[in-house]
Structures are given as structure tokens and as C-alpha cells.
Amino acid sequence: MSLTMEEQAKQVSVxxxxxxxxxxxxxxxxxxxxxxxxxxxDLEMQAGEKIALIGPSGSGKTTIGRMLMTLExxxxxxxxxxxxHLWHVEKKGRLVRASEAHLHQMRTKIGMVFQHFNLFPHxxxxxxxxxxxxxxxxxxxxxxxxxxxxxxxxxxxxxxLDVYPAKLSGGQKQRVAIARALVMRPKVMVFxxxxxxxxxxxxxEVLAVIKEIAEEGEMAMMLITHEMDFAREVAxxxxxxxxxxxxEQGPPEQIFENPQSERLQSFLKRIR
Amino acid sequence: xxxxxxWIPLLWEGTxxxxxxxxxxxIVTLLLxxxxxxxxxxxxKIIRGISYIYVLIFRGVSLLVLLFWVYYALPxxxxxxxxxxxxxxxxxxxxxxxxxxxxxxxxxxVPKGQWEAAQALNLTPTQRMFRVIFPQALVRMLPPFNNLxxxxxxxxxxxxxxxxxxxxxxxxxLRSLYLPQTAQIFGLLLLIxxxxxxxxxxxxxxxERKLSAGRM
Numbered sequence: 059m060s061l062t063m064e065e066q067a068k069q070v071s072v073x074x075x076x077x078x079x080x081x082x083x084x085x086x087x088x089x090x091x092x093x094x095x096x097x098x099x100d101l102e103m104q105a106g107e108k109i110a111l112i113g114p115s116g117s118g119k120t121t122i123g124r125m126l127m128t129l130e131x132x133x134x135x136x137x138x139x140x141x142x143h144l145w146h147v148e149k150k151g152r153l154v155r156a157s158e159a160h161l162h163q164m165r166t167k168i169g170m171v172f173q174h175f176n177l178f179p180h181x182x183x184x185x186x187x188x189x190x191x192x193x194x195x196x197x198x199x200x201x202x203x204x205x206x207x208x209x210x211x212x213x214x215x216x217x218x219l220d221v222y223p224a225k226l227s228g229g230q231k232q233r234v235a236i237a238r239a240l241v242m243r244p245k246v247m248v249f250x251x252x253x254x255x256x257x258x259x260x261x262x263e264v265l266a267v268i269k270e271i272a273e274e275g276e277m278a279m280m281l282i283t284h285e286m287d288f289a290r291e292v293a294x295x296x297x298x299x300x301x302x303x304x305x306e307q308g309p310p311e312q313i314f315e316n317p318q319s320e321r322l323q324s325f326l327k328r329i330r
Numbered sequence: 331x332x333x334x335x336x337w338i339p340l341l342w343e344g345t346x347x348x349x350x351x352x353x354x355x356x357i358v359t360l361l362l363x364x365x366x367x368x369x370x371x372x373x374x375k376i377i378r379g380i381s382y383i384y385v386l387i388f389r390g391v392s393l394l395v396l397l398f399w400v401y402y403a404l405p406x407x408x409x410x411x412x413x414x415x416x417x418x419x420x421x422x423x424x425x426x427x428x429x430x431x432x433x434x435x436x437x438x439x440v441p442k443g444q445w446e447a448a449q450a451l452n453l454t455p456t457q458r459m460f461r462v463i464f465p466q467a468l469v470r471m472l473p474p475f476n477n478l479x480x481x482x483x484x485x486x487x488x489x490x491x492x493x494x495x496x497x498x499x500x501x502x503x504l505r506s507l508y509l510p511q512t513a514q515i516f517g518l519l520l521l522i523x524x525x526x527x528x529x530x531x532x533x534x535x536x537x538e539r540k541l542s543a544g545r546m
Binding site: 127128129158162165166168169170172174176177178179180182189190193194222224225235238239242 | 441443444446447448449450451452453454455457461462465466469544545
């Protein structure tokens with residue numbers, strides 16, 4: 059086996075039964091002003107695991123993803139990534155708010171694709187995908203280009219390197235955004251309603267790309283989605299949230315064929 | 331009776347001075363606007379405060395009084411500046427305050443999603459601003475800065491009052507020599523300012539085209 063000493067040590071100390079989860083939310087609450095949108099979420103993701111967050115609008119599922127990407131700070135509770143606190147550092151046995159430097163270091167493991175793509179309009183496709191590898195990872199222009207082109211080939215857009223985002227269709231924009239996030243090689247990636255802003259006929263091409271990435275397996279994925287068929291096909295586990303709680307979770311077959319809670323049953327009835 | 335031919339050399343001299351003051355004040359204005367406009371968005375209260383007070387004061391004072399103050403009052407405190415420096419400083423400080431608001435509002439107008447995408451890619455706060463946000467804000471700034479620069483050009487006629495021999499100054503001299511032809515002389519003056527303003531607009535439009543290439 060080609061494990062490094064460090065990895066071997068980790069495996070021995072952690073053991074196979076008691077693996078450190080990729081992501082762990084512990085009693086996470088979030089309020090915006092007086093409005094509490096999450097009332098204490100507990101959630102774990104294993105390395106490489108694909109989970110789908112489903113639920114009605116306003117259930118707080120996007121907030122769950124945004125907190126992992128460090129775009130929203132939990133009001134209370136903790137989030138850990140590979141056993142290390144995301145939003146906190148330990149000082150004299152107490153958890154204190156982490157600095158930007160700590161967040162910067164933690165973010166190297168996390169990536170996100172947004173509902174509205176958020177491509178940089180002043181950079182061409184290649185520039186969008188090479189920006190972070192060059193400025194954050196410090197790769198040379200050639201290395202960054204190679205990496206970016208490989209990713210753009212994966213999403214089927216290697217012929218659009220020299221095009222500004224404004225010239226792309228919505229589906230193409232989202233595929234560039236996926237390549238831009240992938241090129242940083244995160245260990246966990248949040249897909250926040252990535253097809254919600256697309257014309258119906260463009261949804262398929264984006265889902266196909268995500269499915270392909272999921273099949274490669276190594277990266278954990280949090281799919282926040284309204285596409286139930288897609289959640290069912292791609293996710294190892296489906297989590298149903300409503301009104302700021304996780305109501306029910308389980309394998310896709312169970313969630314969709316044999317929902318236990320009344321809340322999930324009525325939700326599924328309404329969307330079918 | 332004078333003729334245009336006789337007026338031109340004097341007016342040209344004035345035009346050169348006006349162009350000089352305009353260009354130098356514009357540089358001071360743009361620098362001050364960029365620095366204080368970005369300062370207004372700092373996460374540090376003290377930096378935001380300094381910029382806020384600068385804008386509050388220099389946007390609120392009369393340019394002419396400021397000009398008098400710099401040129402006539404500062405020397406009494408031991409700071410003696412040339413007419414040109416006084417003019418550039420007063421105009422730059424005054425217009426920089428307006429420009430700061432253009433910079434600030436243009437940065438705020440860049441969609442929040444751009445900040446978030448830059449953060450998700452793990453760019454540092456400084457990189458987020460200067461690689462992602464500012465270049466987009468720049469395109470939005472051009473039309474209002476075009477207006478501001480034209481305003482600035484026209485405001486330079488106030489330097490006549492500290493006897494800088496600008497375009498307006500020269501026209502006033504000509505008028506005193508050829509009083510019956512006041513209409514022609516001032517007509518010419520209007521025309522020259524108009525042409526200079528058109529040049530500013532042309533430059534702004536060129537920049538706009540260049541900076542927004544491929545993006546719309």
C-alpha cells in the first residue's frame with residue numbers, strides 16, 4: 059500500500075470503527091436577527107459520502123451549506139471538518155471564534171457551486187478557472203492552465219477557454235462554475251440548488267456532469283436540491299429538513315418509498 | 331475692433347493652463363476617490379471614520395472658498411503654495427470627496443454573489459477586492475466619473491479668482507480690451523470649454539468600451 063506514515067498513523071489511531079467524519083455539525087443554530095432559521099442541527103458526513111438535502115423553501119437547507127462554506131457564521135453550535143473546528147479554535151480549553159487565517163486554511167478542504175453561478179464576468183472562462191489555483195495555490199500559469207483545461211474537458215467545455223461568461227448559456231455557465239470549484243480539489247463540496255436558475259432544457263447537462271463527478275467517488279458532496287429524481291440517483295443518503303429541523307434521514311429508497319414522518323409524507327405528496 | 335486671429339494666441343495660452351489644472355486635479359481627484367472610497371468599506375471603524383469625515387467636510391464646502399482658503403489663508407500659517415498647486419489641491423480635495431462616493435457606491439453595486447464566489451475559492455479579502463470586485467466596479471464608475479470630470483473642467487474657471495491665467499482669465503482680459511465684442515469672445519469661450527468637455531467624454535467612452543469588452 060502507498061499510504062504515507064502520517065496516514066497510517068491516523069488509520070491506526072482512529073481505527074476502522076471510529077472514523078473521523080468528513081463534516082460534523084453539532085447542535086448548530088442560526089438566527090438572522092430575530093428569526094431563528096435552524097434550531098439545533100446535528101449532521102455528519104463521511105469522507106466521500108454524497109448526501110442530498112431536500113425540503114420545502116425556508117427549511118434552512120441552503121443555510122446549512124453556506125455555513126460549511128464559511129459564508130454564514132453559526133449563531134451557536136460547532137462545525138468540524140475532518141475533526142478540526144471550522145469556526146472556532148481552542149484556547150485554554152475554551153472555544154473561541156477563529157481568525158480569518160484559520161478560516162482560510164480550513165477552506166482549502168471545502169468548495170461550493172452556487173445557484174446563480176457567480177462566474178467572474180470580467181474574466182474569460184479559462185481565467186475564471188485559473189484565478190484561484192494561481193492566486194491561492196500559487197501555481198504557475200502553465201500548471202494552472204493544465205489543471206483548468208483538464209477540468210473544463212471534464213465538464214465538456216474545453217472549446218470555450220477564450221470566451222467571456224456572458225456568451226455562455228446558463229447550463230454552460232454552471233458547468234464552468236463546477237470546474238472552477240473542482241480545480242481547487244476540495245474534499246467536500248456544496249452544490250446549492252445548482253439547477254434552480256436554469257431553463258428546464260438545460261438542467262440535464264448540469265446534472266449529468268454532477269453525476270459523473272459523484273461516480274468518481276473521492277469527494278464528499280452535499281447536494282441541496284429540489285430535483286428529487288436526481289437526489290435519489292446520486293445520493294447515498296437523503297436528509298429531509300423542514301422549519302429548521304432535520305425531520306428524517308435515510309437511504310433514498312427509504313425516504314422516497316417508505317417515508318416515516320407525516321411531514322415528509324405530505325411534502326412528497328405535494329411535489330408529486 | 332479685434333478679430334479671432336488676434337484672440338487665438340491669448341486664448342490658447344489660457345487653454346493650456348486650464349488643461350493642465352484639469353489634468354492634475356483629475357489625477358488628485360481619482361487617487362483620493364479610490365483611496366477614500368475603498369476606506370469607507372474597511373472593516374475597521376477608525377478607517378471608515380476618517381474617510382467619512384473627509385467626504386463630509388470636502389463635499390460640503392464651497393470650492394471657491396476652499397480655493398481662497400488654500401491660497402490666501404494657508405500662507406498666514408506658514409504654508410505657501412504656488413497658484414497652480416493651490417488650485418490643484420483645492421479642486422482635487424473637493425472633487426475627490428464626490429468621487430469617493432462614486433467609488434463606494436460602485437463597489438457596493440457589485441452583486442454579493444461575486445464576493446461569495448471569491449471567498450468560496452479561498453481568495454484573501456484583499457484579493458477578493460482587487461481581483462474580483464474592483465475591476466467590476468470600475469466599469470460602473472466610468473459614466474459617473476465622466477460626469478464628474480466634466481464638472482471638474484468647468485469648475486477650473488474659478489481659479490480665475492486667484493488670478494491663475496486660465497482660459498476664463500484670458501477671455502476676461504480680451505473682453506476688457508474689446509468690450510463691444512463681448513458676445514463673440516464669450517461665445518468662443520463657451521465653444522472651447524465645450525470641445526474640451528467632449529474630449530473628456532470621448533476618452534471615457536473609449537475606456538468604457540475597452541473595459542466592458544465581451545462582457546455584455
